[in-house]
Amino acid sequence: MSLDSDIALLARVKLFAGFEPDHLRLLAFGAEARMLAQGTRVYRQDMPSDGGYVIVRGNIDLVSGRNDTLVSHNGPAALIGEMALISETLHAATAIATEHTEVLKIPRPLFRRMLNEYPQLAGLLQQRIGETVDDFMTKLNIIRSKLDHATDLVSRNKTS
Numbered sequence: 001m002s003l004d005s006d007i008a009l010l011a012r013v014k015l016f017a018g019f020e021p022d023h024l025r026l027l028a029f030g031a032e033a034r035m036l037a038q039g040t041r042v043y044r045q046d047m048p049s050d051g052g053y054v055i056v057r058g059n060i061d062l063v064s065g066r067n068d069t070l071v072s073h074n075g076p077a078a079l080i081g082e083m084a085l086i087s088e089t090l091h092a093a094t095a096i097a098t099e100h101t102e103v104l105k106i107p108r109p110l111f112r113r114m115l116n117e118y119p120q121l122a123g124l125l126q127q128r129i130g131e132t133v134d135d136f137m138t139k140l141n142i143i144r145s146k147l148d149h150a151t152d153l154v155s156r157n158k159t160s
Contacts, residue, residue, distance in 0.1 A: 003028055006056075006104060012077040013054055015085075018124045026114060031104040036060075042080075042095035042103070049084030049091050051107040058101025062093040073098075085111040086125075 006028035010016050016024065031054070036042065042053060045064055053060070055078045062071040062080065071093050074080055083089050085108055115122045 006031065009056060009077060009104070010054060013079045015079055015082055015125070015128050017128070019121065023114065023118060023121060027106060027110070028104070030110040031106050034103050034105055036097040036101040036103065038097060038099050038101075040097045040101075042097060043091050045092065045094045046090050049081055049089050049108075051105050051111070052079055052081040052085045053095070053103045053105050054079050056102040056104060058103075059098045060095050060101060060103070061098050062095055064093040068094065084108060086115075
């Protein structure tokens with residue numbers, strides 16, 4: 001891919017929405033292009049993380065647990081391992097390329113340097129993370145309501 005097409009791709013990533021073209025250019029320039037064969041493990045669950053991956057083309061599935069339960073399918077313009085851009089953490093799932101896949105790896109030091117040099121990006125990032133947490137909490141509340149309803153149904157059936 002060309003630098004311009006990498007910039008255009010990064011502009012489609014939700015976490016980077018609102019980044020100026022110059023910021024995206026720095027990310028694109030510092031990112032590492034990688035080609036992955038089908039079946040390649042990008043990273044393993046519970047292993048230390050060192051950056052995030054933007055899918056250029058192809059697909060990466062995130063799987064979790066002993067039985068490799070599918071967590072999500074991720075296609076072009078998806079960012080996986082986003083928390084690794086900010087802090088040292090363990091991967092919450094295993095990432096596997098399910099077809100020939102091209103990614104841009106954004107190393108944590110590059111991203112953190114950008115946040116230090118451009119504080120306005122840190123503000124945008126805080127907003128994006130807040131939105132993600134709000135969405136997650138909404139989904140959890142829906143699940144909680146369904147579980148409460150199921151518990152009520154079970155209780156009623158036991159007393160009948």
